[in-house]
Amino acid sequence: MLQYPGKTGQVFDYSNFVSKAKENDIKVAFAADIMSLISLKCPGKMGADVVVGTTQRFGIPLGYGGPHAAYFATKAAYKRNIPGRIIGVSKDRLGNRALRMALQTREQHIKRDKATSNICTAQVLLAVMAGMYAVYHGPNGLKAIANDIHLKAVTTENELKKLGYKQLNDSFFDTLLFEVENSKDIKVAAEKLMLNFYYPNEKSVCIAINETTSIDDINAICNVFASVIQKKHQGITTLVTDPKIENNVKRLSPFLEHETFTSYHSETELMRYIKKLERKDLSLNHSMIALGSCTMKLNAAAEMLPLSNPQWNNIHPFAPLEQVGGYQQMLSELEKMLSEITGFSATSLQPNSGAQGEFAGLMAIRAYHENNGDHHRNICLIPSSAHGTNPASAVMAGMKVVVTKAADNGNIDINDLREKAELHKDNLAALMVTYPSTHGVFESEIKEITSIIHHHGGQVYMDGANMNAQVGLTNPGAIGADVCHLNLHKTFAIPHGGGGPGVGPICVAEQLVPFLPGNPIIKTGGTKAISAISAAPFGSALACLISYGYIKMLGAKGLTQATEYAILNANYIKERLAGHYDTLYSGIMNRAAHELIIDCRPFKEQGIEVSDIAKRLMDYGFHAPTVSFPVAGTLMIEPTESESLLELDRFCEAMIAIRKEIKQANIDEPNNIVKNAPHTLTMLTDDVWNFPYSRNQAAYPLDFVKENKFWPSVNKIDEAHGDRNLVCSCTPIEAYA
Numbered sequence: 001m002l003q004y005p006g007k008t009g010q011v012f013d014y015s016n017f018v019s020k021a022k023e024n025d026i027k028v029a030f031a032a033d034i035m036s037l038i039s040l041k042c043p044g045k046m047g048a049d050v051v052v053g054t055t056q057r058f059g060i061p062l063g064y065g066g067p068h069a070a071y072f073a074t075k076a077a078y079k080r081n082i083p084g085r086i087i088g089v090s091k092d093r094l095g096n097r098a099l100r101m102a103l104q105t106r107e108q109h110i111k112r113d114k115a116t117s118n119i120c121t122a123q124v125l126l127a128v129m130a131g132m133y134a135v136y137h138g139p140n141g142l143k144a145i146a147n148d149i150h151l152k153a154v155t156t157e158n159e160l161k162k163l164g165y166k167q168l169n170d171s172f173f174d175t176l177l178f179e180v181e182n183s184k185d186i187k188v189a190a191e192k193l194m195l196n197f198y199y200p201n202e203k204s205v206c207i208a209i210n211e212t213t214s215i216d217d218i219n220a221i222c223n224v225f226a227s228v229i230q231k232k233h234q235g236i237t238t239l240v241t242d243p244k245i246e247n248n249v250k251r252l253s254p255f256l257e258h259e260t261f262t263s264y265h266s267e268t269e270l271m272r273y274i275k276k277l278e279r280k281d282l283s284l285n286h287s288m289i290a291l292g293s294c295t296m297k298l299n300a301a302a303e304m305l306p307l308s309n310p311q312w313n314n315i316h317p318f319a320p321l322e323q324v325g326g327y328q329q330m331l332s333e334l335e336k337m338l339s340e341i342t343g344f345s346a347t348s349l350q351p352n353s354g355a356q357g358e359f360a361g362l363m364a365i366r367a368y369h370e371n372n373g374d375h376h377r378n379i380c381l382i383p384s385s386a387h388g389t390n391p392a393s394a395v396m397a398g399m400k401v402v403v404t405k406a407a408d409n410g411n412i413d414i415n416d417l418r419e420k421a422e423l424h425k426d427n428l429a430a431l432m433v434t435y436p437s438t439h440g441v442f443e444s445e446i447k448e449i450t451s452i453i454h455h456h457g458g459q460v461y462m463d464g465a466n467m468n469a470q471v472g473l474t475n476p477g478a479i480g481a482d483v484c485h486l487n488l489h490k491t492f493a494i495p496h497g498g499g500g501p502g503v504g505p506i507c508v509a510e511q512l513v514p515f516l517p518g519n520p521i522i523k524t525g526g527t528k529a530i531s532a533i534s535a536a537p538f539g540s541a542l543a544c545l546i547s548y549g550y551i552k553m554l555g556a557k558g559l560t561q562a563t564e565y566a567i568l569n570a571n572y573i574k575e576r577l578a579g580h581y582d583t584l585y586s587g588i589m590n591r592a593a594h595e596l597i598i599d600c601r602p603f604k605e606q607g608i609e610v611s612d613i614a615k616r617l618m619d620y621g622f623h624a625p626t627v628s629f630p631v632a633g634t635l636m637i638e639p640t641e642s643e644s645l646l647e648l649d650r651f652c653e654a655m656i657a658i659r660k661e662i663k664q665a666n667i668d669e670p671n672n673i674v675k676n677a678p679h680t681l682t683m684l685t686d687d688v689w690n691f692p693y694s695r696n697q698a699a700y701p702l703d704f705v706k707e708n709k710f711w712p713s714v715n716k717i718d719e720a721h722g723d724r725n726l727v728c729s730c731t732p733i734e735a736y737a
Contacts, residue, residue: 004032004043008168008198008206009175011040013248018047034058034071035211036173038146041249050074057210059133060126061313064327065536066352067501067543069123069130088724092715093676094683100717123352125497136270139256145211147243149174152218153209155239159222163231168204171246175208178225189224196319215239280713281498282623287710288643288651290573292595292626292636293387293438295468295490303493303549307542317536318521331538334548335505341551341559342464342484343477344507348516348525350532350539354465357485357504358393358432360533364483364508364515365430365459366397367530371515377429377457381420383412385439385630387463390432399429410439410585418452425456434463435470435479436593438630439585440570442469450480459483459512467491468640469567469594472560476507483508492547501543565641566594569648573637576652580659584634595638597631607667608674610635611716613658616677618712619698620654621705650704657701673698678712 005011018028029050030043035057043051056068088102153174157167168177180186183199190197198206219235226233264270289296306312335347351357369377380399382390384406391401404420405413431453436442450460462481468491476484488494488503518529519537574583574596581598600610610633614624626636665672679698700706
């Protein structure tokens with residue numbers, strides 16, 4: 001793993017080093033600053049196998065640590081091993097080109113303990129923002145920005161050299177390393193002017209220049225250095241014009257050649273381009289998204305307002321604590337509130353996703369066992385119905401996964417669990433359990449389940465994916481769990497953003513508090529902290545403002561009511577759909593929790609698959625519920641507390657209408673209204689209409705659809721074709737839709 005540029009700014013040409021590594025069959029990864037790559041030789045030209053980094057410098061606020069989107073680039077040879085979400089080029093049923101998420105989207109659910117990652121949340125919203133920064137500026141604009149940054153650094157170097165300081169980086173892009181008599185003197189003088197530098201040791205000071213650095217800032221920096229040695233700096237009014245990037249590390253290769261990056265360079269054009277893309281998305285501003293296990297609730301405007309305030313979003317994650325009193329108060333109060341909500345002793349906000357939270361929680365359990373001398377405890381029991389990231393997280397935490405069976409009613413088979421806990425009692429580390437279960441029911445035997453694990457020396461990890469059915473009514477501590485993660489992007493109202501930002505804090509019982517994750521720069525975590533889970537000490541601190549506002553505004557009573565409404569709404573749908581669809585699992589009171597699973601497998605007799613129902617729902621203006629998870633051939637529906645009775649009724653009317661359409665389908669005649677869905681505007685306006693139903697039935701099946709029609713961009717997509725074609729060719733994005 002190579003840093004490029006180095007952490008104190010030195011730029012190396014690694015070409016020879018990488019070549020020697022390849023001679024010895026050693027793979028090489030670069031951690032590279034994306035802005036520097038505008039001006040510096042790209043790692044691919046040096047032979048890198050993988051390049052990673054953050055896109056924060058492409059227009060994303062620092063936000064005291066995040067959220068920011070990372071990037072992961074690799075050679076085509078490794079594309080099938082890339083974690084996370086990959087976009088594939090496919091085609092729809094009518095032969096039109098279309099984009100879709102490829103196989104890796106559900107890698108964890110498919111491969112489970114053999115998954116190559118436990119990545120669940122991707123910072124999609126931030127990736128879109130960074131992408132639009134590149135679209136707006138284009139290659140020429142980015143070159144101008146990068147060149148300006150570099151010239152500011154060169155100017156700063158020149159001015160400080162005039163004062164007698166020695167700059168130690170002989171090749172640099174934007175970061176300078178100065179030799180000083182005593183870095184503490186510089187630090188005192190700098191902080192008086194609210195300037196923060198990096199101090200690697202007592203004899204050096206590191207300064208990073210960025211896009212927002214002004215000539216006034218450069219003069220202020222120079223005045224600090226001048227004051228320490230009792231000199232006066234003669235202020236500057238212009239930058240130097242000669243760059244100092246060496247030829248051997250200068251970028252010569254072109255980039256961003258797709259026409260999208262040369263087409264939208266005014267705010268008007270960019271706004272229209274974004275709106276054109278946004279119209280292709282069926283999002284919460286159009287209708288309910290009843291994705292089971294996703295909790296797609298309202299993200300209230302009042303909760304979001306602080307994110308655009310520079311006093312919150314323009315703070316470095318390693319700023320001195322005395323400069324971040326507001327953040328420290330907010331984060332401390334949020335930790336306490338989450339601990340109280342979960343019935344635990346302490347909380348760490350560091351994990352950036354639910355999957356990271358799983359990993360952090362399991363690593364805390366592992367550290368707990370090791371601290372007790374139980375290094376051999378490495379067995380993790382996981383129910384067969386568990387969320388797909390669970391086994392992947394357990395493997396990443398160094399544990400061996402043992403799967404327990406599900407009973408016929410969908411609950412954990414408690415006899416099988418007891419048998420396996422007894423069998424592995426000497427090496428049992430943990431149980432991972434979701435409550436309410438992934439099948440959408442409160443398991444009545446949950447306390448007995450956790451007691452069995454504790455009796456055999458294990459700890460209980462509760463997956464917080466379904467916490468929206470617990471808040472105010474029960475909590476993980478009450479059912480006997482020892483650690484849980486929370487999805488702040490589910491239960492506590494942070495937007496999903498198409499896959500992120502996500503925040504996945506872990507809350508722990510008293511015995512696990514010492515093992516909460518730490519940070520090498522800012523003191524966080526327990527007295528025996530595990531190593532950092534995220535680069536920033538408090539993870540995506542800026543996004544935590546949303547959950548802080550959500551909890552503060554609702555209070556204990558409002559949070560409890562939200563949970564009650566979420567459960568009520570799910571059971572209302574369950575009763576409305578009764579007689580039309582069978583609910584697969586119910587609790588002992590014949591109720592669902594906050595979500596329910598309806599069985600669509602019997603419709604195969606009429607040639608209708610669950611995916612056909614999902615596509616037909618688009619014609620009614622609804623995003624499909626979760627398809628075929630956790631049970632193949634089913635839909636998992638979670639309405640959340642945010643939806644009104646009117647919206648619930650519209651959804652139920654759509655589902656009932658589709659059920660009537662299914663009754664008319666025949667397996668021997670696939671040309672039917674459900675099988676052909678979704679119906680695009682192109683289909684409806686074509687001169688040819690070879691379907692045994694009217695255009696009105698296809699596009700406007702119920703009256704309410706006419707008032708707020710959503711037009712799908714493409715017809716049913718060839719899934720396998722998209723899995724085989726992962727990389728987009730350089731054709732405009734619009735051509736695929």
